[in-house]
Amino acid sequence: MENKRIQIFDTTLRDGEQVPGCKLNTKEKIRIAKKLEDLGVDVIEAGFPTSSPGDYQSVQKICKSVSKTVVCALSRAVEKDIEIAGEALKYAKKPRIHTGIGTSYFHIVYKFKSTPDKIIERSINAVKYAKKFVEDVEFYAEDAGRTENDFLAKVCENVIKYGATVINIPDTTGYCLPEEYGEKIRFLKENVKGIHKITLSTHCHNDLGLATANSLSGIMNGAQQVECTINGIGERAGNTSLEEIVMIIKQNSHLNLFTNINTKLISSTSHLVSECTGMKVQANKAIVGVNAFSHSSGIHQDGVIKRRETYESINPEDVGINHSSIILTARSGRAALSYRYKKLGFVLRKSSLDLVYSIFLKYADEKKEITDTELKKILKIANLNTKILHANNSTNTNRRINVV
Known part of the structure; x- marks a missing residue:
């Protein structure tokens, strides 16, 4: 069987920076972005340009600083957000806009006070508008982990129809068990028309300590991209750890998977991120903790x-x-x-x-x-x-x- 490449989408500079007490300036972000490119990540999510002038500037300067890696900017399903993301990416050699909206009952009813049909309409409009700025558009179905599979499939089918190139299935609250998350990915692979045309992505949070396990279950059931961070930093309990998922793939050849990561740069990248963010790596952290090989x-x-x-x-x-x-x-x-x-x-x-x-x-x-x-x-x-x-x-x- 031919080995399948798993793309590594690094969101250290966006989701990773959302850790309380962590704030990176533009120079630090550029240092990390260059290191991530050397590391071999496929996509760098450089920031959320509409959130602040500093974030906008950082995304723009990162676009000028890297050339081989896709540079991605986050936006909500709001035209102004998408427009600002598109402007921030104008110097990128390989730009991607990452836009989306919540799809779970909790988000539809309580966050947006909306209806499923209106959420689908907003999803379609966001993708259509993002396509005016870039060809590569990733759509995220926020809180997909708690979204009913039939509705999630309907959302995915519609955004594919209007040009989404990547669909992100976030377990936003770290709610899923690995078997449940894997089944969700498999359900989409088997039931969404046009799913073969796009890249299906995992984006798992670590609230129950299952982010890496869920991401692994996702790719074993058909996902082709993993969204992760260096040292597993991120909102609340953090995100899938890049070093963990990459080394799991490397060490288990029977999975018939591989990444383009230069693993010999993992330790130095971890140290750089820890130094810049001020977030110390716990001693017993897998792969990069000081006790990992002690x-x-x-x-x-x-x-x-x-x-x-x-x-x-x-x-x-x-x-x-x-x-x-x-x-x-x-x-x-x-x-x-x-x-x-x-x-x-x-x-x-x-x-x-x-x-x-x-x-x-x-x-x-x-x-x-x-x-x-x-x-x-x-x-x-x-x-x-x-x-x-x-x-x-x-x-x-x-x-x-x-x-x-």
């Missing part, structure tokens, strides 16, 4: 030292991290201690290792983590005599190894 349990450390794959399903080098980390704590064993000393240039014989390990455990019981400086102190406390030898090393023949 091992402190003695059993795990021994296994990883013998062969990395015993406790790591991902090679850290694949995401731009040089190596796994062996963290010395009270739970560490002799193998980890010996490994870390070797990294410092000290090869410990068994008798020396036993002595040093007993001192190490006393230190480790008092501290969260033992540092390299403390490891050298422990050697001094052990009062070991060292014999300096020169090791044959393919990378540095003059490297000094202390055998103790």
Whole structure:
């Protein structure tokens, strides 16, 4: 079976920036946009131009700063919004307007105080008007996760008829279970006339911690694009994490899917976004957290030292991290201690290792983590005599190894 490419639509600069306390200036947005282009994303959602003059300017300058990637601007199903989005995109090599409206009962009745027929009319008019500015028009059916499938299919069929090139099916409130979201995508693939002409997109929120699982279920049931953010940042509990969905696809070849992401740039992109937004990445965050490739349990450390794959399903080098980390704590064993000393240039014989390990455990019981400086102190406390030898090393023949 031929592998299918999944397009990666990054909305870090739009949905990601909606995190309370996160505000990016134009220069920071341009830095991130350029990094996203290097990373290989297919679409950069650069902002919501009608929301503020600053956002308008940022979208316009991003259009001038990237050339290979589609630049997308968000709008509501309002002519003025669409017009401003079109103007902001005028310098883009590959422009896309992302317009849409809420389609669930909650949105139709309480937000818009409208009717299903009027929502369909507004959807059609929004797409028709957006086509006056760009050829590539993405339509979002906000709160599609809680929208009845038959009505959602009707909305999709109508916007396809009037020129939508991409249809976004957002689980806006993070409401769906993976099976439900996948079934929704499959229902649309099987029941919407003309669905084969367009790209069907997932856009999942993480309110119940299911954003990545829902996105995966969506693409396994026929969606061809995933909307996501670096580090999973976004409104409330965040969005689908780019690094998670991309690495799931990369590590599971049996899915017969692939992306154009240069995964070796994931770590540096994560750091840049964290630096610019001021949003720290939680230590245990999958793929990009500082603990993602760190091992402190003695059993795990021994296994990883013998062969990395015993406790790591991902090679850290694949995401731009040089190596796994062996963290010395009270739970560490002799193998980890010996490994870390070797990294410092000290090869410990068994008798020396036993002595040093007993001192190490006393230190480790008092501290969260033992540092390299403390490891050298422990050697001094052990009062070991060292014999300096020169090791044959393919990378540095003059490297000094202390055998103790």
